[in-house]
Each structure stands twice: as structure tokens, then as C-alpha cells.
Amino acid sequence: DIQMTQSPSTLSASVGDRVTITCRASQSISSWLAWYQQKPGKAPKLLIYKASSLESGVPSRFSGSGSGTEFTLTISSLQPDDFATYYCQQYNSYPIFTFGPGTKVDIK
Amino acid sequence: QVQLVESGGGVVQPGGSLRLSCAASGFTFSSYGMHWVRQAPGKGLEWVAFIRYDGSNKYYADSVKGRFTISRDNSKNTLYLQMNSLRAEDTAVYYCAKETLAFGGVIVDYWGQGTLVTVSS
Numbered sequence: 484d485i486q487m488t489q490s491p492s493t494l495s496a497s498v499g500d501r502v503t504i505t506c507r508a509s510q511s512i513s514s515w516l517a518w519y520q521q522k523p524g525k526a527p528k529l530l531i532y533k534a535s536s537l538e539s540g541v542p543s544r545f546s547g548s549g550s551g552t553e554f555t556l557t558i559s560s561l562q563p564d565d566f567a568t569y570y571c572q573q574y575n576s577y578p579i580f581t582f583g584p585g586t587k588v589d590i591k
Numbered sequence: 592q593v594q595l596v597e598s599g600g601g602v603v604q605p606g607g608s609l610r611l612s613c614a615a616s617g618f619t620f621s622s623y624g625m626h627w628v629r630q631a632p633g634k635g636l637e638w639v640a641f642i643r644y645d646g647s648n649k650y651y652a653d654s655v656k657g658r659f660t661i662s663r664d665n666s667k668n669t670l671y672l673q674m675n676s677l678r679a680e681d682t683a684v685y686y687c688a689k690e691t692l693a694f695g696g697v698i699v700d701y702w703g704q705g706t707l708v709t710v711s712s
Contacts, residue, residue: 515696517698517699519636521636525704526686526702526703526704526705527636527686527702528702529698529699529700532693532694532696532698533693533694533695533696536693536694538700570635570636572636572699574696574697574698577696577697578624578626578641578643578648578650578690578697579638579641579650579652580626580628580638580699581638582635582636582637582638583635584635585635585636
């Protein structure tokens, strides 16, 4: 089974900061990685798929990179609406998906 | 627009059963594979089950295999999750999720709002 890890687990940042979240897979998943944003009490929202493709309607301050086993999600300039929890998810082993444990971005 | 509306959650005793439903609209339900994903209170996301667009293939997480059954009725645009032998650790918000093909891979692009299942005596 493919295991996913994320770091950090919590990140404190200010509006305007550049934020980077790292996701690692226990084995190569090529570029089959997605990133989701989740706010309290809400369903996850797709941000990025295939490691670096921006979902339609998602602001361009979000970007993704990486391949193989190491991936990053970057928010170039953190906005008030971006305080949330972010999950990576591998779909290399489709239809079995594995999510990372999440990274909570909160206000510094 | 795509809508997924879950129902059927509630409080159930350990060992009990519950059936969740997910009513889909805004897309051709019979053309897409569907998933159930759950989230225990204060925890992360856990994939639970998948069913192919025509119901011919089903996959389950090891944690629910043999206890949960995913099914669908394409004539009613509805996805189901039959949950038997429920345990305290099954307590979670259960989301139904629609998949789509994107650049050669399959991702989840829409989620329902979730339904809470609480297993407690």
C-alpha cells in the first residue's frame, strides 16, 4: 500500500506570506497527485491535479510541483480565504486513493 | 451544476447497521465511477469504497471490507453505502464523491456535503 506523509502538520503564517507544504509518497506515484483544500464543516475542494495542473476557477496563487515521491503545494501570497487544511492525495493506485494526514494553515 | 446530496446518517449502536444514500444530479450519473470517503471527527480523510460506473467493479478499504457494501441505482441516480457490524471507529462524516478523467488519470472533482454517522451505545 502507498502511504502519504505531509509536512508540516501545522503552519502559522500571515496574510501575504509565501507558504509551501510538502507531501511525500512511500513509493513512486509518477505525477498522480492531487491537492485539496478543506475548511471546517465543509467538503474538500480540488485545487491541483496531476501534481501541477490548476483546477478551473482556482486562483493562480496556488501552484503544485514534483513527481515521483516528493511534491509541494505553494501559495505565493497567502490570502484570508486560504486559512484552511490542505490534503494531498495519490491516485496512482486508482481506484484506491490514499490521502495525506493534512496540513493546517492558521493565522500567525 | 453537479450536486451530490448524502442522507441516512445518524446514531447507531455498535454492531448495528445503517444505509447511506447519495442523490446525484447535474451530470450523467451512469457514466461516472463513484466513491465514498469518510472523515472521523477532527481527523483526516480516509477513502472507503469505489464502484465503477456500471456497478461491475467494487473496491473497499481494508478497514471496512466484509462489513460495508457499495452499490448504485443508475435509474435513480443514487449511490448507496450499506454499513453493517458498525464499530465506534466507523464514527465519521461520510462523503460521496464523483470521479472524472483528467489528463490520463482519475480524480475526485465533486464532493457532497457529507452525512454524520455516530456509532455509540
